[in-house]
Amino acid sequence: MSVATTANYLNAEKGIKSWLFTLDHKRIGLMYLFAVMTSFFLGGVFALLIRLELLHPGQDFFTADTYNQLFTLHGAVMIFLFIIPAIPAALGNFVLPLMLGAKDVAFPRLNLASFYIYVVGALFALYSIVAGAVDTGWTFYTPYSTTTSTSVISMTMGAFILGFSSIFTGVNFIATIHKMRAPGMTWFKMPLMVWALYATSIIQVLATPVLGITLLLLVIERTVGIGIFDPAMGGDPVLFQHFFWFYSHPAVYIMVLPGMGIISELVATFSKKKIFGYKLIAYSSLGIALISFLVWGHHMFTSGQSEFSSMVFSFLTFFVGIPSGIKMFNWLATMYKGRITFEAPMLYTIAFMFLFAIGGFTGIMLGAISIDIHMHDTYFVVAHFHYTMMGGTVIAFLGGLHYWWPKIWGRMYNEKLAKVAWAFIFVGFNVTFFTQFFLGSQGMPRRYYNYLDQYQPLHMYSTYGSWMLGVGFLIMAYYLIYSIYKGPKAPNNPWGALSMEWQTTSPPIQHNFEDQPVLEHEPYDYDTRMVVNDELIKKEDVKEKEDINV
Amino acid sequence: MDPNGSLIFPSQVSTIAPEVDALFDFILYLSIIFFILVVGGTFYFAWKYRKKGEDTFTKDLSHNNMLEVLWTVIPTILVFIIFVWGFKSYMKMTIPPDTSMEIKVTGQKWFWTFNYAEGATTTNELVVPVNQPVRLLMSSNDVIHSFYVPNFRTKMDVLPNRYTQLWFEATETGEYNLFCTEYCGKGHSEMIGKVKVLARADYDAWLAGAGNAGANMKPEEFGAKLYKDKACFTCHSIDGSPLVGPSFKGIFGRTEKMTDGSEITADENYIRESILEPQAKVVQGFQPIMPTYQGVLKDEEIDALIAYFKTLK
Amino acid sequence: MEQHNTATPHVLPLSLYFTVAGTLFVLTGITVAVSFVHFGEFNIIVAMLIATIKASLVALYFMHLKYDNKLFMAVFLSSLIFLGLFLTLTMTDTMHRGDIDPIKEHPIKKEAIIYDK
Amino acid sequence: MEQAEKHPSYLQHHFADMAQQTDAAKLGMWVFLVTEVLLFGGLFGFYTFFRAWYPEMFMEAHKYLDVTMGTTNTFVLITSSLTMALAIRAMQLGKKKQTIAYLAGTLFFAAVFLVIKYFEYSHKFHMGMLPGKFYTFEGIQAANPHIFFSVYFTMTGLHGIHVIIGMIIITWVMIRTMRDEFSPEYYNPIELTGLYWHLVDLIWIFLFPLLYLIG
Structure with a gap:
């Protein structure tokens, strides 16, 4: 694969077996990366097909059944197979031990097991396409999911198994962060990405089992008819929604927290500035993790839950917005008086600020109960969560992918093409989803295969936007894959970053570091440290380079 | 979009709508201010502090307690205001006034049925008087549906084996869209009805006539009307193409193979049974998912439908 | 974090294990006996209280939480x-x-x- | 690092010393136990909500569970927990034979637990007190008694699966003990198995009174 001259993790061992049975977190991370990108491609194709059908009202390309299966698959694949493992299991697996100065994660075998569990879960989920695709939506609401004749069981079993993969990653990361930090790296000298992964792992560990038991019960309900979710059997479908959202709301933060971690890294690195309010950002990650467990009922304002419940959940919901807001302000303040450069990762950072702000503000709107009553299950919600999930998480993921790409492969991608792809994605995204805010507030319900003529113009623009997005991702796929084979050799520290993963070679050697690294400076000490051409320059050594105020 | 509405919302037709929109506008303006502050700030800083010339060390600005407290406290106060405001209007839209009239709503795959206290029954068309609080007592016969009228800004899930309620007071006459917003399967996007808001006198006249709607029509015409009104078309075409159920084209006198292997010729008895007990005999190749119309259709209505089917050659 | 070196085992006296197990047996007996007396809703509180004590004993001593x-x-x-x-x-x-x-x-x-x- | 003098075979390459490895493993296990608690937590939730909705039915239905068998099983499981704890203690002192004996004892009691559970289950099956739509028993007058048996079978069933998994793991560490893989310096796998086994006991400690005693 790589033709680098020195020994590194990519070429140290050869043959397919050395990959399939590897215990190296970097190789496992790469296998995950390959898997999640495949899922992203699949989910993306489903999305394009959905948008294609919605170009005009009425039946154009698919039947209603096919359409319902498409949006279910789009949701399930994107959420369970792509976005949840994307940053922690793929990128996180690769960078976490490097950032901590460790040789590996705490439990390498568990790490490999989690990958294969993911694969098994994915096969289950994809089998459901062959076995008569599910048409329940990724939320599996009862009693629809217990009565429909499609293959709900294989999909829910898939999600159940994927849950274990997610739990094992979380267990692994928690133990790693607690026990494997390099000498000198105290909790408040860790990179903020590590804090974000820590908070993410807490949610994974605490919330996923509840989804597990819920899906298991759904399977039992379908097979044996135990009757706890089925109103005809004396059960309660609203209870299912509580159980489901107890996981699935925190899951939103499993997705976005690591994205925020990436943004914290990027904004400091590309502003060459000490991160502003380090502790506040770290605590806000934990705060989000905690509060995210207390707000799930805001998905259920119209579900028939008690009014008291709606009040409590609406109240708590607003408090989850505050730590996110704090982070935004801190990133902004980090840019102040920085020395900003605009490589692709920084462009993604700016795009993140723009898109996530919109996602956040519309989240506040939806948190107010009376507005949510109108907006619930309309395209407004669809647009809102795409702005947070795609505009937030996916954009941050892409930023991180470009940022660590040279470290992963030892190759640079084509910066010009990266900027072109970024522009396509940024504009295409807004065209696709900003229109949907208006569709939603005008009353267009989600999961509609057919719609009234009055909504046609906006649907049309939205579909055009999705094509732009598709073109952007195609360009990206081209230059990234090209760079693996033909890209120019990357320096060890192309961005001049100070955290530990940049102190080893690109790509890293098999056990990450020649000697156990010891923390000498904090990850964001850009006021006294500078890296030029892989060389660390200390302020105390360079008297003539006093900080020039720009 | 709605010609009477704004860019964002469809026109306001209930007493609660202006309140919802006002809160929305409040948050919208706040959001625009903060958006300019944060995202505008991002662009401004990005341009102002872009790298000019050589690499340098940057300033050690790592925290500022005053600022950090400010941008924690101010948003907290603002969201608290939003919560109280939102909750107050929510309480208003939750508790129906004592003067409300009551209509029973049943959702099922994939149409709405409305039962009036006066005995009238309509399908997919809710007729209400203007300036009159109306309380809907809702339940579902199969899966969860959701009752949503964008112009009223109200929505409530309709659950099987549970009652939920929703109330509104329409402020302008006209016809408004009624959507199902909880995904309920194949016909979900066809589960669209109308809310007809009438002036009081028109409403009373309609109510008086609603009981004997087919009185002065030929049976086959009445049947054709019922085919439309009762939303049979969601599942049964009249052009021969199979949808969820078999087509009605040429149904009368047609011999079909059933799921149990027997063959049945569709006559009056069979059609009648299929409407009242749809699961008794199901045509091969179709799912046994049709709901019963027991209590929804009256005898003379079934007869009218049969008369209509006879015309579909 | 690293308060206590787990590389050298912390051996608890045999008597402690038997005392804990004995207490658990007795508590089980009590909770079964009490369930035959009807206090109404109070039964739940008593049963849960005893279960919690039993669980704490298992966690603290059998699972070494107290010493770890x-x-x-x-x-x-x-x-x-x-x-x-x-x-x-x-x-x-x-x-x-x-x-x-x-x-x-x-x-x-x-x-x-x-x-x- | 400084531990270059000695790197025993059971110390994995990416750890600096035994203390780090043991502590990491234990922390990992405890975090995993958290997920187990929440997995069962969902079922405890069902119990709580449905009991609150149908209190009379729960009172009525729980009388059909066999308190004698339940109590016996509680004693059996506590004893197995004790032998598990003693197995670990024996290994801390390097007494290999004792460890094997105690592990075998734990396995034995676990088996007894399952046998008793089997008799309970078959009796319920026979009487038609099955979960959900298979429920045919007619002796209970309150509404929806099948829900109680749904809760009973899912809770004890999931617990039973955990007992079986525990038995497999105990057998595995027992074989490893026989193969002389453990010593007072390294007995981490037995310790972790113990933690898992005690948790299975802990869950039963709550299941028992909730289902058998107060219903």
């Missing part, structure tokens, strides 16, 4: 706290459905379809 890294205790307690939050917040719904309109409190048909004869 305090972090483990925090980890374990967090699971109970979050479980508590889950139950409490869900009960804001399940216990309050009829608050505004009593008709919403109960299912329309109380018996499940399997009892339809």
Whole structure:
């Protein structure tokens, strides 16, 4: 694969077996990366097909059944197979031990097991396409999911198994962060990405089992008819929604927290500035993790839950917005008086600020109960969560992918093409989803295969936007894959970053570091440290380079 | 979009709508201010502090307690205001006034049925008087549906084996869209009805006539009307193409193979049974998912439908 | 973090294990005996109280929580706290459905379809 | 690092010393136990909500569970927990034979637990007290008694699966003990198995009174 001259993790061992049975977190991370990108491609194709059908009202390309299966698959694949493992299991697996100065994660075998569990879960989920695709939506609401004749069981079993993969990653990361930090790296000298992964792992560990038991019960309900979710059997479908959202709301933060971690890294690195309010950002990650467990009922304002419940959940919901807001302000303040450069990762950072702000503000709107009553299950919600999930998480993921790409492969991608792809994605995204805010507030319900003529113009623009997005991702796929084979050799520290993963070679050697690294400076000490051409320059050594105020 | 509405919302037709929109506008303006502050700030800083010339060390600005407290406290106060405001209007839209009239709503795959206290029954068309609080007592016969009228800004899930309620007071006459917003399967996007808001006198006249709607029509015409009104078309075409159920084209006198292997010729008895007990005999190749119309259709209505089917050659 | 070196085992006296097991046996006996006396809702409180004491004994001594890294205790307690939050917040719904309109409190048909004869 | 003098075979390459490895493993296990608590937590939730909705039915239905068998099983499981704890203690002192004996004892009691559970289950099956739509028993007058048995079978069933998994793991560490893989310096796998086994006991400690005693 790589033709680098020195020994590194990519070429140290050869043959397919050395990959399939590897215990190296970097190789496992790469296998995950390959898997999640495949899922992203699949989910993306489903999305394009959905948008294609919605170009005009009425039946154009698919039947209603096919359409319902498409949006279910789009949701399930994107959420369970792509976005949840994307940053922690793929990128996180690769960078976490490097950032901590460790040789590996705490439990390498568990790490490999989690990958294969993911694969098994994915096969289950994809089998459901062959076995008569599910048409329940990724939320599996009862009693629809217990009565429909499609293959709900294989999909829910898939999600159940994927849950274990997610739990094992979380267990692994928690133990790693607690026990494997390099000498000198105290909790408040860790990179903020590590804090974000820590908070993410807490949610994974605490919330996923509840989804597990819920899906298991759904399977039992379908097979044996135990009757706890089925109103005809004396059960309660609203209870299912509580159980489901107890996981699935925190899951939103499993997705976005690591994205925020990436943004914290990027904004400091590309502003060459000490991160502003380090502790506040770290605590806000934990705060989000905690509060995210207390707000799930805001998905259920119209579900028939008690009014008291709606009040409590609406109240708590607003408090989850505050730590996110704090982070935004801190990133902004980090840019102040920085020395900003605009490589692709920084462009993604700016795009993140723009898109996530919109996602956040519309989240506040939806948190107010009376507005949510109108907006619930309309395209407004669809647009809102795409702005947070795609505009937030996916954009941050892409930023991180470009940022660590040279470290992963030892190759640079084509910066010009990266900027072109970024522009396509940024504009295409807004065209696709900003229109949907208006569709939603005008009353267009989600999961509609057919719609009234009055909504046609906006649907049309939205579909055009999705094509732009598709073109952007195609360009990206081209230059990234090209760079693996033909890209120019990357320096060890192309961005001049100070955290530990940049102190080893690109790509890293098999056990990450020649000697156990010891923390000498904090990850964001850009006021006294500078890296030029892989060389660390200390302020105390360079008297003539006093900080020039720009 | 709605010609009477704004860019964002469809026109306001209930007493609660202006309140919802006002809160929305409040948050919208706040959001625009903060958006300019944060995202505008991002662009401004990005341009102002872009790298000019050589690499340098940057300033050690790592925290500022005053600022950090400010941008924690101010948003907290603002969201608290939003919560109280939102909750107050929510309480208003939750508790129906004592003067409300009551209509029973049943959702099922994939149409709405409305039962009036006066005995009238309509399908997919809710007729209400203007300036009159109306309380809907809702339940579902199969899966969860959701009752949503964008112009009223109200929505409530309709659950099987549970009652939920929703109330509104329409402020302008006209016809408004009624959507199902909880995904309920194949016909979900066809589960669209109308809310007809009438002036009081028109409403009373309609109510008086609603009981004997087919009185002065030929049976086959009445049947054709019922085919439309009762939303049979969601599942049964009249052009021969199979949808969820078999087509009605040429149904009368047609011999079909059933799921149990027997063959049945569709006559009056069979059609009648299929409407009242749809699961008794199901045509091969179709799912046994049709709901019963027991209590929804009256005898003379079934007869009218049969008369209509006879015309579909 | 690293308060106590787990590389050298911390051996507890044999008598302690038997005392704990003995206490667990006795408590089991008590909770069964008490269940035959009817205190109404008080029965639940007593049973749960005894179960909690028993569980604490197992966790503290058999699972060595008392002697191990305090972090483990925090980890374990967090699971109970979050479980508590889950139950409490869900009960804001399940216990309050009829608050505004009593008709919403109960299912329309109380018996499940399997009892339809 | 400084531990270059000695790197025993059971110390994995990416750890600096035994203390780090043991502590990491234990922390990992405790975090995993948290997920187990929440997995069962969902079922405890069902118990709580449905008991609150149908208190009379729960009172009525729980009388059909066999308190004698339940109590016996509680004693059996506590004893197995004791032998598990003693197995670990024996290994801390390097007494290999004792460890094997105690582990075998734990396995034995676990088996007894399952046998008793089997008799309980078959009795319920026989009487038609099955979960959900298979429920045919007619002796209970309150509404929807099948839900109680749904809760009973899912809770004890999931617990039973955990007992079986525990038995497999105990057998595995027992074989490893026989192969002389453990010593007072390294007995981490037995310790972790113990933690898992005690948790299975802990869950039963709550299941028992909730289902058998107060219903």
